[in-house]
Amino acid sequence: MAKKILIIGACGQIGTELSLKLREMHGNDAVVASDIREGDAELMQSGPFEIADATDAKLIESLIDKYEINEVYLMAAMLSATAEKAPMKAWSLNMDSLFHILNMAKAKKIEKVFWPSSIAVFGPSTPKENTPQSTIMEPTTVYGISKQTGERWCEYFHKKYGVDVRSIRYPGIISYKTLPGGGTTDYAIEIFHEALKKGSYTSFLDKDTALPMMFMDDAIKATVDIMEAPAGDIKVRSSYNLSAMSFTPESLAAEIRKHIPDFSIDYAPDFRQEIADTWPSSIDDSRAREDWGWEHNFDIEKLTTEMLEGIKAHAV
Ligand SMILES: NC(=O)c1ccc[n+]([C@@H]2O[C@H](COP(=O)([O-])OP(=O)(O)OC[C@H]3O[C@@H](n4cnc5c(N)ncnc54)[C@H](O)[C@@H]3O)[C@@H](O)[C@H]2O)c1
Numbered sequence: 579m580a581k582k583i584l585i586i587g588a589c590g591q592i593g594t595e596l597s598l599k600l601r602e603m604h605g606n607d608a609v610v611a612s613d614i615r616e617g618d619a620e621l622m623q624s625g626p627f628e629i630a631d632a633t634d635a636k637l638i639e640s641l642i643d644k645y646e647i648n649e650v651y652l653m654a655a656m657l658s659a660t661a662e663k664a665p666m667k668a669w670s671l672n673m674d675s676l677f678h679i680l681n682m683a684k685a686k687k688i689e690k691v692f693w694p695s696s697i698a699v700f701g702p703s704t705p706k707e708n709t710p711q712s713t714i715m716e717p718t719t720v721y722g723i724s725k726q727t728g729e730r731w732c733e734y735f736h737k738k739y740g741v742d743v744r745s746i747r748y749p750g751i752i753s754y755k756t757l758p759g760g761g762t763t764d765y766a767i768e769i770f771h772e773a774l775k776k777g778s779y780t781s782f783l784d785k786d787t788a789l790p791m792m793f794m795d796d797a798i799k800a801t802v803d804i805m806e807a808p809a810g811d812i813k814v815r816s817s818y819n820l821s822a823m824s825f826t827p828e829s830l831a832a833e834i835r836k837h838i839p840d841f842s843i844d845y846a847p848d849f850r851q852e853i854a855d856t857w858p859s860s861i862d863d864s865r866a867r868e869d870w871g872w873e874h875n876f877d878i879e880k881l882t883t884e885m886l887e888g889i890k891a892h893a894v
Pocket residue numbers: 586587588589590591592593612613614615630631632633652653654655656657671694695696697747748749750751752757758759760761763
């Protein structure tokens with residue numbers, strides 16, 4: 579059967595580029611974008627779009643019927659920094675939306691589901707360096723608790739009901755086409771914009787805070803790859819560790835200085851420092867590499883060049 583895809587939360591940082599990539603791969607009409615708000619012009623004009631709230635099960639089901647959807651990418655969520663300001667709202671959005679989709683897959687209304695998890699599933703008791711796939715997970719943020727719980731339910735629905743749900747623990751995703759949605763790694767995007775605009779940046783994370791990061795193209799590639807892989811290759815049905823690079827604000831600033839020699843950075847850590855301190859500084863993603871052939875393309879050097887050139891080109 580031909581693919582008919584619904585993306586929920588399509589206007590966000592990842593959803594926008596994911597929708598465009600899937601439209602390029604499967605045809606514009608095969609990919610229905612949806613969100614509670616309108617997105618950028620390219621997304622809105624390139625294919626079908628519906629305003630839809632991910633927590634409204636009836637409405638989502640009616641879209642699945644209307645467009646004969648067989649694959650859902652559930653990207654809507656409240657992210658780490660924003661969720662700390664509205665814990666109960668974040669919990670409802672992040673959990674209810676997932677249950678609706680898992681139940682529709684259980685009822686065989688859809689065949690395949692992508693649901694993203696995050697490095698936020700880890701906590702202060704997790705080994706920080708080269709964090710293993712299976713390890714201690716005691717997240718301390720609302721966002722992390724919701725993602726860890728979501729992972730358990732994904733695995734449960736797969737084991738109990740045969741639901742084909744696939745998931746990745748994204749690290750901090752860095753891109754220039756769409757603005758980030760309120761995460762703890764957003765500094766690594768803001769820094770490029772400010773470097774080009776002002777030649778300086780005040781980081782909300784301290785200079786030696788190492789976090790796992792990934793350029794958007796790699797994140798999209800991983801998402802497409804895991805969804806295209808034969809079902810039998812997907813052996814982890816909670817969520818896969820995924821990694822490309824790790825860096826600190828200080829090492830990213832040094833990389834930017836290779837392009838903008840006068841660039842200066844100072845540090846004013848805020849509440850996001852506390853969140854970052856509980857997360858891994860690097861990730862062991864060997865299971866993703868072994869099971870479905872994950873390979874990344876972007877390191878810190880390539881990322882820096884792409885970001886600076888991309889922002890300059892995008893601004894005109
Ligand atoms: N960006 C990252 O660095 C990162 C890292 C780890 C995991 N993730 C996960 O990837 C997914 C996408 O992240 P993102 O960075 O694109 O987030 P984002 O905040 O940029 O986008 C989320 C989108 O969901 C929409 N949305 C919010 N509430 C909704 C609702 N009730 N119904 C429908 N849509 C709604 C928003 O309008 C927004 O367009 C999320 O699940 C996030 O937790 C992202």
